[in-house]
Amino acid sequence: ISRFPAVTRDLALLVAKNLPAEKVETLLREQAGDLLESLQLFDVYEGKSLPKGYRSLAYSMVFRALARTLTEEEINTIMNKIETALGDMGVTLRR
Numbered sequence: 001i002s003r004f005p006a007v008t009r010d011l012a013l014l015v016a017k018n019l020p021a022e023k024v025e026t027l028l029r030e031q032a033g034d035l036l037e038s039l040q041l042f043d044v045y046e047g048k049s050l051p052k053g054y055r056s057l058a059y060s061m062v063f064r065a066l067a068r069t070l071t072e073e074e075i076n077t078i079m080n081k082i083e084t085a086l087g088d089m090g091v092t093l094r095r
Contacts, residue, residue, distance in 0.1 A: 006037060006064040007075050012094040013057045013086065014050065021057055027089060028059065031082045035070065038062040056094055 015024060021041060028039055043058035050056060063070055063078070083093060 002064060002066060004065060004067070004069050006062050007070050009061045009063070009075065009079060010042075011059045011061065011082075012043075013059070014054050014092045014094050015057050016090060017046075017053055017055050019089070019091070023089070024057060024086075024091060025059075027085055028061065028082060031085045032061060032063070032078055035063045035065055035074070035078065036061060037064045 011028075013024065015021070021044075025039060025041070029036060032039070038061070040060045041057060042060050043056070045056040045058075063075060086092070
């Protein structure tokens with residue numbers, strides 16, 4: 001058990017149905033780096049409220065440093081990096 005708190009961020013993503021969730025997860029892990037403690041797909045939604053040919057994938061990401069408390073700035077930097085890389089893949093955030 002770590003003495004330092006975890007930081008959790010949830011992402012809801014609009015993803016083309018032909019893009020495997022595994023590719024999205026690989027990108028999330030790569031961009032999050034060593035501070036990512038866990039990544040969990042917790043919801044898949046397909047419905048009328050989404051554009052045709054798309055689905056929503058929702059992930060919970062837990063970040064933690066073993067030797068210190070993470071700062072909000074560090075997490076924001078990681079999340080911005082993730083958002084840019086997802087955009088390059090054609091994935092957008094659902095807000």
